[in-house]
Amino acid sequence: MWMVRLALSRPYTFIAMALVILAGGILTILTMAVDIFPEVNIPVVGVVWSYSGMSAEEMNQRVLNVNQRVYTTTVNNIEHLESRAIKGVGIIKVFFQPGTDPDAGVAPLTAITATLIRGLPQGIGPPLIIRYSAANVPIAQASLSSQTLGEADLYDASRSFVRPGLAVVKGASLLVPNGGRSKQIMVDLKPDALAGKGLSGNDVVMP
Structure with a gap:
């Protein structure tokens, strides 16, 4: 009850304190830095x-x-x-x-x-x-599936078409697609024919 009696005996003091707190709160809100992804030091x-x-x-x-x-x-x-x-x-x-x-x-x-x-x-x-x-925590994840395309075709589509389309978004940070299989070309070599031309398997490997 002593606080109530003090407030009644000194009303102007409490009004001034309330105004100072209100002004300080408004000033803090207006000057506070706002960021969707604040800088956090994660070691x-x-x-x-x-x-x-x-x-x-x-x-x-x-x-x-x-x-x-x-x-x-x-x-x-x-x-x-x-x-x-x-x-x-x-x-x-x-x-x-x-x-x-x-x-x-x-x-x-x-x-x-x-x-x-x-x-x-x-x-x-x-x-x-x-x-x-x-700032680089993933906020969206997309997955591709198909009833007709294989894993290699889906991987190629995500890497060659979907990812470039998302890369132009301002502020976007994209990683390489995960999963699937990259397309490969199998080449059969004839050792006798290579030897006749003085070549080995390493000479025809594409970089």
């Missing part, structure tokens, strides 16, 4: 390896395990690693210690992976290194 960096046709088990043994062993001994401030392998794709999540700047971890990861490519399966390309943030 996680993803390393995505891709090799078309490689099984998940082989991707895990020949690519992911090799990289993880090297990362733990050459990159600083790593808290732990997580990895996942599916057919043709391997993903390594590098979790840094809290408070670590993820940008500082991207540079050593890029340098190390560049040196590791020489010891990985022949033909594998450099990985895609992604810094995780609230």
Whole structure:
């Protein structure tokens, strides 16, 4: 009850305080920064390896395990690693210690992976290194299915038609399609004919 008696004895003081709080609230709302995806420091960096046709088990043994062993001994401030392998794709999540700047971890990861490519399966390309943030969290996922087209045709349609159509959207960030099978051309060689022209199988392999 003492607060009520104080308010009744000093009404102008409480009115002034209420006006100050109201003005401060309005000023705060007007000056507050608004962002759909605010910048959140998430100390996680993803390393995505891709090799078309490689099984998940082989991707895990020949690519992911090799990289993880090297990362733990050459990159600083790593808290732990997580990895996942599916057919043709391997993903390594590098979790840094809290408070670590993820940008500082991207540079050593890029340098190390560049040196590791020489010891990985022949033909594998450099990985895609992604810094995780609230701005690149997927907000939409699309899947394709067909009763008449095969996996290779669906993959080609998503990569050649659907993805380019979405890429022109302002602010959109797209990854390569996942799943399906890429189209392949099988060529049978005649070793005797190649030898007659002084060629080997490697000489006719397309880059």
